[in-house]
Amino acid sequence: xxxxxxxxxxxxxxxxxxxxxxxxxxxxxxxxxxxVLIVGAGPIGMTxxxxxxxxGIRCMLIERKDTFNDGSRAVCIARPSMHILERVGAVxxxxxxxxxxxxxxxxxxxxxxxxxxxxxxxxxxxxxxxxLQQQYTEKFLHDAVATSDLIDMRWQSELxxxxxxxxxxxxxxxxxxxxYRLDADYVLAADGARSPIRSMxxxxxxxxxxxxxxxxxxxxxxxxFPTERRAFFEPAGNPGGTVLIHKQPDDIWRVxxxxxxxxxxxxxxxxxxxxxxxxAILADxxxxxxxxxxxxxxxxxxxxxLDDYRHGRVFFIGDAAHIVPIFGVRGLNNGLADxxxxxxxxxxxxxxxxxERLLDSYSPERRGATLDVFANATKSTRFMTPPxxxxxxxxxxxxxxxxxxxxxxGLANPRQMQPYTYSESPLTPYAERxxxxxxxxxxxxxxxxxxLIDGSYLLDRAGSGMTAILFCEGPPTRxxxxxxxxxxxxxxxxxxxxxxxxxxxxxxxxxxxxxxEIARLFAAAPGTLYLLRPDLHIAGRWKGVVPGxxxxxxxxxxxxxxP
Amino acid sequence: xSAMPFEDFETAYETLATAIDQAGPAREAxxxxxxxxxxxxxxxxxxxxxxxxxxALDGLE
Numbered sequence: 001x002x003x004x005x006x007x008x009x010x011x012x013x014x015x016x017x018x019x020x021x022x023x024x025x026x027x028x029x030x031x032x033x034x035x036v037l038i039v040g041a042g043p044i045g046m047t048x049x050x051x052x053x054x055x056g057i058r059c060m061l062i063e064r065k066d067t068f069n070d071g072s073r074a075v076c077i078a079r080p081s082m083h084i085l086e087r088v089g090a091v092x093x094x095x096x097x098x099x100x101x102x103x104x105x106x107x108x109x110x111x112x113x114x115x116x117x118x119x120x121x122x123x124x125x126x127x128x129x130x131x132l133q134q135q136y137t138e139k140f141l142h143d144a145v146a147t148s149d150l151i152d153m154r155w156q157s158e159l160x161x162x163x164x165x166x167x168x169x170x171x172x173x174x175x176x177x178x179x180y181r182l183d184a185d186y187v188l189a190a191d192g193a194r195s196p197i198r199s200m201x202x203x204x205x206x207x208x209x210x211x212x213x214x215x216x217x218x219x220x221x222x223x224x225f226p227t228e229r230r231a232f233f234e235p236a237g238n239p240g241g242t243v244l245i246h247k248q249p250d251d252i253w254r255v256x257x258x259x260x261x262x263x264x265x266x267x268x269x270x271x272x273x274x275x276x277x278x279x280a281i282l283a284d285x286x287x288x289x290x291x292x293x294x295x296x297x298x299x300x301x302x303x304x305x306l307d308d309y310r311h312g313r314v315f316f317i318g319d320a321a322h323i324v325p326i327f328g329v330r331g332l333n334n335g336l337a338d339x340x341x342x343x344x345x346x347x348x349x350x351x352x353x354x355x356e357r358l359l360d361s362y363s364p365e366r367r368g369a370t371l372d373v374f375a376n377a378t379k380s381t382r383f384m385t386p387p388x389x390x391x392x393x394x395x396x397x398x399x400x401x402x403x404x405x406x407x408x409x410g411l412a413n414p415r416q417m418q419p420y421t422y423s424e425s426p427l428t429p430y431a432e433r434x435x436x437x438x439x440x441x442x443x444x445x446x447x448x449x450x451x452l453i454d455g456s457y458l459l460d461r462a463g464s465g466m467t468a469i470l471f472c473e474g475p476p477t478r479x480x481x482x483x484x485x486x487x488x489x490x491x492x493x494x495x496x497x498x499x500x501x502x503x504x505x506x507x508x509x510x511x512x513x514x515x516x517e518i519a520r521l522f523a524a525a526p527g528t529l530y531l532l533r534p535d536l537h538i539a540g541r542w543k544g545v546v547p548g549x550x551x552x553x554x555x556x557x558x559x560x561x562x563p
Numbered sequence: 564x565s566a567m568p569f570e571d572f573e574t575a576y577e578t579l580a581t582a583i584d585q586a587g588p589a590r591e592a593x594x595x596x597x598x599x600x601x602x603x604x605x606x607x608x609x610x611x612x613x614x615x616x617x618x619a620l621d622g623l624e
Contacts, residue, residue, distance in 0.1 A: 379573070388580075389584060390579075390582070393580070393591070394576055395580075398576060404622060408572070410572075411573065411576060
């Protein structure tokens with residue numbers, strides 16, 4: 001919603017473009033079959049299109065609306081998402097515009113009780129978190145989509161019917177230029193929380209709804225405070241409700257405040273009530289200068305997801321598959337991970353480089369990530385919006401004790417998004433090898449990064465297929481060389497990365513790990529091998545090469561082996 | 564104070580919240596008083612128990 005007298009998309013700082021519907025060939029009778037149809041050009045649908053384009057796969061991307069989503073919405077972009085954006089070639093404008101951060105504060109009745117500090121290992125390229133209004137996220141992704149010859153972007157185009165078959169999907173698309181039918185080998189449903197495709201296929205989200213409701217508002221003000229997450233429990237400016245404040249680019253601040261129990265949502269959303277409440281909250285944080293109201297909406301927490309993210313040749317990604325509470329900033333970030341996960345798998349299948357059975361791993365991996373989010377989100381949501389008297393009393397006790405005592409303060413930790421570890425995935429068959437390591441990154445987790453002497457990063461060397469990081473003292477042994485050659489034969493995208501502890505690299509491609517920093521990060525000894533998937537999750541790790549297991553793990557990631 | 568791992572403390576917090584709901588609003592004060600007596604007996608240290616009572620009373624509004 002926007003202030004009285006303002007147009008629906010009349011923003012203080014962002015020009016919403018209007019995209020016209022095109023006269024497409026199908027309207028003139030062209031019968032086309034497309035490898036992939038993506039429905040919904042929000043951040044997740046556009047990222048999925050860019051992942052496919054990275055692999056040279058064509059897709060059609062349709063969007064019902066004629067512009068981007070309005071309002072800041074999903075504000076926080078986590079480090080793993082920055083890596084996804086980097087891999088699809090879109091990260092530069094995000095780095096330039098977004099506000100990076102790693103600290104936060106929680107207050108109880110105006111006094112600080114918790115200091116959030118997200119780790120920043122020295123080898124990481126990106127900060128743990130970045131704040132950016134969602135419409136910028138969509139604009140930057142769309143700029144990348146618009147320059148790709150492989151993405152056929154169609155605005156004002158709504159999917160009005162869908163008919164799944166064994167060997168493809170038939171759909172009907174309605175646009176102002178007319179209606180048409182087309183066929184696709186696969187459909188990615190990125191059509192959001194209210195996914196029409198989900199309804200058309202008779203599928204339902206399952207899970208829990210939470211009581212607490214939050215108003216989320218964007219305001220513009222000249223306010224001097226660093227980019228940190230601030231959470232206020234029982235603040236004077238919003239008695240009986242929690243407040244969250246995030247800084248965004250362009251002097252825009254996001255204020256989220258919880259409605260009191262029994263408070264009418266309709267009244268709370270009235271402009272004069274909203275202005276009064278935001279004014280009180282700002283006065284409470286010491287902002288006495290003027291401020292302008294930009295946009296607002298209302299939100300309540302849910303943990304809902306589909307039983308299966310795959311329905312034949314239709315894959316659900318992002319909010320269409322799962323709805324998570326906002327407090328852990330996992331909605332956008334998990335959606336981007338969905339897009340990359342299905343993207344690389346589908347691309348390899350469509351190229352004939354992987355068997356179709358690889359697609360079976362999408363739902364277990366990404367639904368597993370959602371359930372993990374639910375477990376964490378349930379904890380943080382119960383703290384942010386205590387559902388019953390018992391939870392409210394327990395929270396009040398913990399918060400009031402936190403003023404003078406450290407022991408309960410961790411309960412106020414927002415448990416910000418952590419990347420999910422695919423430890424139980426069918427593509428992570430040798431997780432028990434973790435026992436051989438005294439540290440490092442476990443099987444299924446995202447590979448850690450390391451800064452190299454020339455200023456580049458270890459993971460810059462990874463390829464679009466499988467990547468092996470082999471630690472050695474000198475050149476690879478005969479057995480290691482034979483294994484790397486064999487991996488190259490089963491995966492034409494395979495990239496070996498050699499990390500030498502010998503002090504001097506034997507050739508220009510070998511990374512010299514002079515002070516042993518990289519070996520320590522991976523808890524590696526000479527002979528240790530880490531096998532990475534295209535999304536840079538660790539498919540397996542071995543203290544010394546075990547060719548049979550390594551080839552089997554690589555084969556599973558290419559769908560050529562059965563678990 | 565004991566060195567209770569945070570995860571265990573969090574489980575204690577959750578168990579308590581659920582138990583207060585189970586006791587119900589009419590019986591919650593009685594339940595919490597009974598709990599305090601049970602914990603005193605388990606603690607077995609009256610000086611530590613007095614300190615705990617003072618900690619809980621301090622800043623009570």
